[in-house]
Amino acid sequence: MALCTLEAVTKDYAMGEVRVPALQGVSVQIEAGEFTAFAGPSGSGKTTLLNLVGLLDVPTTGTVRMEGQDVKALSGHALGRLRARRIGFIFQSFNLIPVLTAFENVELALRLAGEHGPDNGDRVRKALVDVGLERFMDRRPSQMSGGQQQRVAIARALVKRPALVIADEPTANLDSKNGEAILEDMRRMNVEHGATFIFSTHDKMVIEHASRVVHIMDGKVLQDERRTPRPLPPRPPANGTPGDGTAA
Amino acid sequence: MSDMGLILRLAFRNLFRNLRRTVITSGAIVAGVAVLIGGMGLVDGLDENVLRANEQAMTGHVLLRPDGYPTDGRSLPLEQAVPLPAELVSRLDSDPRIQSWTPRTWFQGRAVSGVDGMTVRAFTYDDAREAATFARERWVLKGAWPDGPGQVVVGQWLAGLLELEPGADLVLEARTRAGAINALGLRVTGIVHTGTPAADRVIWVPQQTGELLIVPEGAVSHVALRLDRRAQADAVVAALAGTGWTATTASWEARDLLALNAFRRKAISLVVLVLLLIAGTGIANTVIMAAYERIREVGTLRAMGMTTGGIRALFLVEGAVLGMSAGLVGALLGGTLVAWFSAHGIDLSGAADQVGDLAMSSTLYMRFSWGPILAALAFGVVVSVLASIYPANHAARLNPADAVRAD
Numbered sequence: 091m092a093l094c095t096l097e098a099v100t101k102d103y104a105m106g107e108v109r110v111p112a113l114q115g116v117s118v119q120i121e122a123g124e125f126t127a128f129a130g131p132s133g134s135g136k137t138t139l140l141n142l143v144g145l146l147d148v149p150t151t152g153t154v155r156m157e158g159q160d161v162k163a164l165s166g167h168a169l170g171r172l173r174a175r176r177i178g179f180i181f182q183s184f185n186l187i188p189v190l191t192a193f194e195n196v197e198l199a200l201r202l203a204g205e206h207g208p209d210n211g212d213r214v215r216k217a218l219v220d221v222g223l224e225r226f227m228d229r230r231p232s233q234m235s236g237g238q239q240q241r242v243a244i245a246r247a248l249v250k251r252p253a254l255v256i257a258d259e260p261t262a263n264l265d266s267k268n269g270e271a272i273l274e275d276m277r278r279m280n281v282e283h284g285a286t287f288i289f290s291t292h293d294k295m296v297i298e299h300a301s302r303v304v305h306i307m308d309g310k311v312l313q314d315e316r317r318t319p320r321p322l323p324p325r326p327p328a329n330g331t332p333g334d335g336t337a338a
Numbered sequence: 339m340s341d342m343g344l345i346l347r348l349a350f351r352n353l354f355r356n357l358r359r360t361v362i363t364s365g366a367i368v369a370g371v372a373v374l375i376g377g378m379g380l381v382d383g384l385d386e387n388v389l390r391a392n393e394q395a396m397t398g399h400v401l402l403r404p405d406g407y408p409t410d411g412r413s414l415p416l417e418q419a420v421p422l423p424a425e426l427v428s429r430l431d432s433d434p435r436i437q438s439w440t441p442r443t444w445f446q447g448r449a450v451s452g453v454d455g456m457t458v459r460a461f462t463y464d465d466a467r468e469a470a471t472f473a474r475e476r477w478v479l480k481g482a483w484p485d486g487p488g489q490v491v492v493g494q495w496l497a498g499l500l501e502l503e504p505g506a507d508l509v510l511e512a513r514t515r516a517g518a519i520n521a522l523g524l525r526v527t528g529i530v531h532t533g534t535p536a537a538d539r540v541i542w543v544p545q546q547t548g549e550l551l552i553v554p555e556g557a558v559s560h561v562a563l564r565l566d567r568r569a570q571a572d573a574v575v576a577a578l579a580g581t582g583w584t585a586t587t588a589s590w591e592a593r594d595l596l597a598l599n600a601f602r603r604k605a606i607s608l609v610v611l612v613l614l615l616i617a618g619t620g621i622a623n624t625v626i627m628a629a630y631e632r633i634r635e636v637g638t639l640r641a642m643g644m645t646t647g648g649i650r651a652l653f654l655v656e657g658a659v660l661g662m663s664a665g666l667v668g669a670l671l672g673g674t675l676v677a678w679f680s681a682h683g684i685d686l687s688g689a690a691d692q693v694g695d696l697a698m699s700s701t702l703y704m705r706f707s708w709g710p711i712l713a714a715l716a717f718g719v720v721v722s723v724l725a726s727i728y729p730a731n732h733a734a735r736l737n738p739a740d741a742v743r744a745d
């Protein structure tokens with residue numbers, strides 16, 4: 091069974107009187123363990139597609155299935171629970187909660203997933219160590235670089251061991267060095283933990299890391315290619331700072 | 339979303355995010371709560387002051403007058419004073435709640451000292467009973483109490499007007515109970531300051547001297563009773579019905595002033611209500627701004643699975659914490675003020691002229707009690723939570739897909 095299925099999905103946005111057709115009949119199947127890129131120019135519908143796969147929004151027509159279940163049948167509350175337990179999010183602007191430390195931001199994901207076990211602290215620490223941030227656990231987002239913040243976001247998305255991680259242009263706000271490092275971290279999570287990733291990008295470098303690239307244009311799938319991703323370099327020394335810059 | 343610990347932590351930290359805004363917003367709540375507590379402490383103190391002043395120098399806990407004798411305290415018709423019936427005396431002596439009682443016979447006259455003369459009020463009293471019934475130890479006496487015929491004590495305020503000192507002479511003119519004009523030369527042995535204006539503006543005439551001047555033939559116009567406890571006053575008043583004497587409580591005697599205080603309480607409440615309305619508007623504004631600034635955060639929390647109820651709770655708790663902390667600061671300010679002035683008192687002697695003929699002690703002690711503090715705190719929190727409802731609902735209704743992308 092596919093992890094996630096879109097069948098003839100359309101999505102229209104209303105802009106005043108005008109209807110904007112953002113997706114015009116998209117059918118895609120995501121299998122568990124894939125590292126899939128949705129590639130396409132700005133405005134092509136990548137974010138709209140990720141919002142549907144991430145259960146943040148519902149399609150205008152067509153069907154979205156998550157682990158076989160038609161999400162149309164689910165209440166907003168049930169969708170929220172599914173997101174909390176099964177889906178991790180990584181955002182273009184990191185979207186950490188500014189009043190919480192790195193540790194607390196990651197812990198937040200566990201608490202919202204309804205996990206209150208005694209090993210929560212260990213899990214949070216491990217997730218942060220996995221992205222090389224063991225020395226930054228008590229920092230707030232404002233005290234970290236963009237690259238570090240995005241690593242916290244990766245730890246936050248993965249700590250609950252989700253079925254699916256959605257990343258909308260995760261490197262768009264980072265310089266190329268940090269962007270590359272983030273992609274490598276995501277790949278490592280994919281390889282080592284078997285986490286399924288779907289991310290969007292229009293960056294060639296990022297696409298090279300994908301095992302599958304779905305090309306989107308004007309709300310339609312142009313091409314769906316499987317490819318061999320660039321080999322993953324050996325794990326860098328765990329200090330969490332390959333460059334500190336944040337792209338403007 | 340039942341993780342209240344998480345919501346409280348977020349709400350607390352969010353208040354410190356824009357500390358200046360939080361502090362400014364809190365100002366009106368702090369002021370409202372402090373004014374409410376301070377104001378109520380002041381007025382409760384006024385109440386207590388009025389009552390205690392009456393009890394300790396004028397009326398005792400319960401005051402008796404012959405039926406038909408005017409109760410307005412202005413006119414003092416000597417012809418309506420009557421001798422104490424033996425039956426009443428035995429009831430007063432046998433009631434275990436009554437510690438002691440003392441008769442006074444009030445009259446009007448004219449005091450002449452040197453070339454000055456003025457209309458004055460005076461009463462005759464029984465020295466031993468007065469000492470047992472009133473709190474003489476709290477009064478300040480310059481000179482001495484009379485110990486022989488022809489001697490009187492003068493209230494401090496009146497002594498000031500007539501420029502009398504202990505040892506001075508004065509002539510007191512008055513009508514006898516039968517209506518004849520009489521006058522007596524008197525020696526002032528002491529100047530008394532009770533702190534109760536109504537008692538400090540009169541001449542205190544010991545019974546044996548009063549008999550020579552107004553010839554009351556045992557007639558009495560007032561009897562003041564001292565009880566074990568103030569709370570017994572109503573029951574004692576009821577028990578003394580049907581004696582031919584009208585009994586009233588100290589608080590009834592002070593009803594005009596107490597009513598004035600009740601009005602003051604309303605005025606304070608109105609001011610506080612206005613302050614809290616202003617506070618509510620400010621808090622609503624702050625929470626609305628917070629909700630707009632944090633759209634992306636709200637979207638992120640929703641994406642991570644926080645429910646609409648959780649988002650709503652986040653903003654409501656933030657409002658509540660704001661109201662609670664501002665309320666606590668206000669309560670601390672107001673409570674400290676009241677506690678201080680309940681121990682040290684406010685000297686009103688300079689204002690005694692405005693206090694007039696009313697029974698009021700010239701040092702005001704505020705009255706500390708928890709009631710207004712808790713009420714003000716609760717009110718502050720309720721106002722804050724009410725003000726947060728609209729922004730909280732607004733944030734909860736955001737579409738997560740739009741919200742995560744907001745700038």
Ligand SMILES: Nc1ncnc2c1ncn2[C@@H]1O[C@H](COP(=O)(O)OP(=O)(O)O)[C@@H](O)[C@H]1O
Binds near residue numbers: 111133740
């Ligand atoms: N909330 C919205 N309201 C109206 N139009 C929208 C909204 N979101 C996206 N669109 C439009 O839908 C199209 C696809 O947008 P989007 O999914 O954001 O593309 P991408 O992420 O590939 O840049 C664009 O034309 C965009 O202007």
Ligand SMILES: [Mg+2]
Binds near residue numbers: 136137258259
């Ligand atoms: Mg996009």
